[in-house]
Amino acid sequence: MKRSACCSILIVFSALMLSACGGGVSTPTPTSHSVDLSWTANREVEVNKAGGGYRVAISGQPVIDLPYVSGVAAPTSTSTTLMSGGYTVTVTAYSALNPTGTVSAAYGFSVPY
Amino acid sequence: MNKPIFVSLLTGIGLLFVQAASFARPSASAAPSQQPQYVKDQVLIKFKPGVAATAHSQTARAYGASTMQTVGSRKDVILAKLIRGQSVEQAVNDLSRDPGVEYAQPNYIYHALAVPTDPVYAAGQLWAAKNTGQTMLTGGYVPATGTAGRDMNLEAAWDMQTDCSSVVVAVVDTGINYNSEDLSANMWTDLSGTDTLHGRNFAADVATGPNSDPMDRYGHGTHVAGIIGAAANSVGGVGVCWSAKLMAVRVLEATGSGTTTSIVEGIDYAIANGAKVINMSLGGGSEDPTFIQAITDAQTAGVLVVVAAGNESNDNDVTSASYPCNYTQTNLICVAALDQNYALAGFSNWGSTSVDVGAPGTNIYSTWAGTSGTITDTFTAGWTYSSTTAGTGGGWVVNAYGVYNWLEVPGTSWGTATYNASTDDRAYKNFNLNGVDVATLSFTASVNITTGDWFLVNYRNAGGDPFVSPDRSYGLAGWNDGVTDFPSYSGFYLDGCRSATCTIGFGLLTNATLQNYGVTLTDFTISTLTYTTNGYNTANGTSMATPEVAGVAALVWAHNPSFTYADVAAAIRNGGDSIAALNGKTTTGKAVDALGSLTYINPPTGIAVTVH
Numbered sequence: 001m002k003r004s005a006c007c008s009i010l011i012v013f014s015a016l017m018l019s020a021c022g023g024g025v026s027t028p029t030p031t032s033h034s035v036d037l038s039w040t041a042n043r044e045v046e047v048n049k050a051g052g053g054y055r056v057a058i059s060g061q062p063v064i065d066l067p068y069v070s071g072v073a074a075p076t077s078t079s080t081t082l083m084s085g086g087y088t089v090t091v092t093a094y095s096a097l098n099p100t101g102t103v104s105a106a107y108g109f110s111v112p113y
Numbered sequence: 114m115n116k117p118i119f120v121s122l123l124t125g126i127g128l129l130f131v132q133a134a135s136f137a138r139p140s141a142s143a144a145p146s147q148q149p150q151y152v153k154d155q156v157l158i159k160f161k162p163g164v165a166a167t168a169h170s171q172t173a174r175a176y177g178a179s180t181m182q183t184v185g186s187r188k189d190v191i192l193a194k195l196i197r198g199q200s201v202e203q204a205v206n207d208l209s210r211d212p213g214v215e216y217a218q219p220n221y222i223y224h225a226l227a228v229p230t231d232p233v234y235a236a237g238q239l240w241a242a243k244n245t246g247q248t249m250l251t252g253g254y255v256p257a258t259g260t261a262g263r264d265m266n267l268e269a270a271w272d273m274q275t276d277c278s279s280v281v282v283a284v285v286d287t288g289i290n291y292n293s294e295d296l297s298a299n300m301w302t303d304l305s306g307t308d309t310l311h312g313r314n315f316a317a318d319v320a321t322g323p324n325s326d327p328m329d330r331y332g333h334g335t336h337v338a339g340i341i342g343a344a345a346n347s348v349g350g351v352g353v354c355w356s357a358k359l360m361a362v363r364v365l366e367a368t369g370s371g372t373t374t375s376i377v378e379g380i381d382y383a384i385a386n387g388a389k390v391i392n393m394s395l396g397g398g399s400e401d402p403t404f405i406q407a408i409t410d411a412q413t414a415g416v417l418v419v420v421a422a423g424n425e426s427n428d429n430d431v432t433s434a435s436y437p438c439n440y441t442q443t444n445l446i447c448v449a450a451l452d453q454n455y456a457l458a459g460f461s462n463w464g465s466t467s468v469d470v471g472a473p474g475t476n477i478y479s480t481w482a483g484t485s486g487t488i489t490d491t492f493t494a495g496w497t498y499s500s501t502t503a504g505t506g507g508g509w510v511v512n513a514y515g516v517y518n519w520l521e522v523p524g525t526s527w528g529t530a531t532y533n534a535s536t537d538d539r540a541y542k543n544f545n546l547n548g549v550d551v552a553t554l555s556f557t558a559s560v561n562i563t564t565g566d567w568f569l570v571n572y573r574n575a576g577g578d579p580f581v582s583p584d585r586s587y588g589l590a591g592w593n594d595g596v597t598d599f600p601s602y603s604g605f606y607l608d609g610c611r612s613a614t615c616t617i618g619f620g621l622l623t624n625a626t627l628q629n630y631g632v633t634l635t636d637f638t639i640s641t642l643t644y645t646t647n648g649y650n651t652a653n654g655t656s657m658a659t660p661e662v663a664g665v666a667a668l669v670w671a672h673n674p675s676f677t678y679a680d681v682a683a684a685i686r687n688g689g690d691s692i693a694a695l696n697g698k699t700t701t702g703k704a705v706d707a708l709g710s711l712t713y714i715n716p717p718t719g720i721a722v723t724v725h
Binding site for chain 1: 152153154155179181182192194196220273672673674675676677680711712713714715716717718719720721722723724725
C-alpha cells in the first residue's frame with residue numbers, strides 16, 4: 001500500500017509540473033456513458049397508483065417521467081445516457097391529487113471522461 | 114332525536130343546557146366537492162374501430178402523451194399522460210381532430226359523495242369538519258361565529274378516506290363510555306380475550322388490573338373519543354374517522370386527574386396491544402423521567418403520540434413548560450387550539466419550539482359519557498347538627514360572608530376563637546343520589562387543628578348519622594404546627610352512597626389538649642354522572658384540538674398502511690395550512706388539514722447513481 005500511494009503522489013506531481021509549464025495536457029474528449037439511477041420507493045399509496053409516479057430531473061437534460069403503470073409500485077429506477085461531466089439529479093414524487101409533488105434533495109454525481 | 118346535550122366548558126367557565134331538538138334534520142343534498150374535476154395531466158383516448166392497437170401509442174406520442182394503460186376491457190381506450198406540459202383542454206381538442214380518434218376526454222374525478230348523514234353534522238354544528246361561517250349553538254366560546262373555509266377540509270378528505278379501522282387509536286384519558294350510540298361500533302376489541310371492555314383501567318379510583326373497567330366516570334375521554342371516531346351512523350355527530358378502533362385506556366380518575374404511574378401504565382398497555390396512535394389530552398407542569406421514557410418506548414415501537422399544548426394561555430417555551438407537550442421525541446405532536454376564525458383560542462398555550470400545529474378547539478361538539486349534573490348546598494336547610502360540648506366553641510354554625518355561606522366550627526369569624534376541647538361536633542344532611550352512576554363531593558375548606566384532633570368527612574348509604582357505622586370515612590389529622598391547611602377536597606368519591614338516603618357529614622373530633630381555629634368550609638358540590646347511551650356535549654380546550662389531529666393521523670395511516678410514524682408526523686406537520694395566528698407560535702405555523710395531510714408526499718430519498 002505504501003508503494004501505491006507513493007506512485008500516486010508522483011503522478012500528480014508530474015501532472016502539475018506539466019501544467020505549470022503551460023502545455024502538453026489536452027482536454028479529454030467527453031464520452032458517452034450509460035447511467036442507472038434508483039431511489040427508495042415512496043410509501044404513499046397515491047404515488048403508487050394510477051396518476052402517481054416520479055419525475056427525474058438531471059441537470060441539463062429533459063425530465064424523465066416515470067408514471068405508475070401497474071403492479072404494487074411506481075418505478076423507482078431508470079437509465080439514461082450522459083456525456084462526461086458533472087450533474088445533479090432530483091426525483092419528484094407526485095400523485096393525481098398532488099401533481100406538483102415533492103422534490104428530493106439534489107444528488108450530485110460525475111460521469112467520467 | 115331529543116337528546117339532552119350538556120355543554121361543559123373544560124376551562125371551567127360554566128355549564129349550559131341545550132336541547133338537540135333545536136338541530137335541523139339532515140339535508141339530502143351533498144356538499145360540493147373541493148377537489149379537481151379531472152386529473153390535471155391525463156386524457157382518455159378512444160380510437161375508432163379498425164385502428165390497430167400498435168397505432169395507439171404512436172398517436173398518443175404525436176400529441177405529446179405517453180400511454181399509461183388501457184381502460185378496463187376496452188382495448189381501444191387508453192389512458193395517456195401528458196408529458197409536454199400542455200393543458201388537458203388543449204390535448205383533448207387536438208386529439209379529437211385526429212382521424213383515428215373517435216373522441217378524447219379528460220380523466221374525470223368522481224367522488225363517493227362522502228358526506229355523513231349524522232344530524233349534528235347536517236345541522237352545521239361540526240365546524241371543524243366544515244366551516245361555513247355558521248354560528249355554533251352550544252359551547253359558549255366567543256366568538257361563536259366563524260369564517261367559511263377555516264376548517265380541517267374534512268369533506269374533501271372523506272372522499273379519499275373515512276375508514277380508520279385498520280389503525281388502533283388509544284384514548285389515554287378518563288375512559289370511554291363504550292356503550293355510547295356513536296362509539297360502540299367503533300370500539301377496539303381485545304382479540305386475546307383478556308380485556309372484554311374495550312380497554313383497561315389504570316386509575317386508582319376503581320379496580321385496576323386485567324379486565325378492569327375503563328368506563329368513563331367523568332366525560333372527557335368520551336368526548337375525545339367521539340372527536341376521533343364517532344360513527345357515521347345517522348345519530349349524533351361524526352368523528353374525523355367514520356370507522357375506527359378506539360382503545361379505552363383509563364388513566365385519569367373521575368376528577369380528571371391521574372398520576373405518573375397510571376399514565377405510564379396506560380401508555381405501555383396501548384403499545385403492547387397494538388395501538389398506532391396514542392391521544393393524550395392531558396398535561397402537567399413537571400418534567401417526568403418515567404413519562405419521558407414511556408414516550409420514547411412508544412417511539413421505539415413506532416407509535417405516534419398526539420398531545421395537548423395546555424389551556425393556560427402560556428408560551429410553553431418561555432412562561433412555563435407543559436408536559437408532555439414540551440418533550441422532544443420525534444413521535445410527539447403537540448397541538449394548540451384554534452377558534453372558528455382560526456385565531457389562537459384565548460385559553461390555548463403555544464410554543465415556537467414545543468407546539469407543532471393548531472387544530473379546532475372551541476365549541477367542539479362530541480359524545481359525552483352521560484348526563485352530568487351538580488348538587489350544590491349552602492347549608493341553609495336540611496342539616497342536622499350536634500355537639501357534645503356547649504358554648505362559643507362547640508358545634509357547627511353557618512355564617513354568611515358576602516354571598517357565600519360557610520359551615521364553621523367554632524361558630525365565630527375565622528381566627529377569632531378556638532374550638533372546644535374533647536368535643537364531637539357533627540353536621541350532616543341527606544342527599545338523594547338514587548340512580549346516579551358516579552358521584553363526587555368537592556368543597557373548599559380551611560383547616561387548622563392540632564395533634565390528636567380530626568376533621569372527618571363521612572357518608573352513610575342507609576341514611577341517619579354518618580358518624581355511626583359510616584360506609585366510608587375520610588379523616589384529616591391535626592398537627593401542632595399552627596398552620597392553616599387548605600386541602601384540595603375535590604375527590605371524595607361517593608360510590609358507596611348512591612341511594613336516596615345518602616347522608617354526608619362533616620365532623621370535628623378533638624382531644625383535651627391544645628385547640629386552634631378549627632374548620633370552615635364552603636362551595637359544597639356533588640358532581641354526578643348518570644350514564645346514557647346518547648350523551649353529547651360541546652366543549653373547549655386543547656383537549657379537543659388534540660383528537661382532531663389524532664383522527665387525521667389515523668386517516669393518513671389507514672390510507673397509507675406502510676407508513677411509519679415519521680411519515681404520518683411529516684404528513685400532519687407539512688400538509689397543514691399556514692395561518693397567521695400560528696406564525697412564530699408553533700414549529701410549523703400550520704393548522705392541520707386532513708386533505709393536505711392525505712395528499713402530502715414525502716420527498717424521495719435514497720438516490721443512487723451508477724455510471725457504466
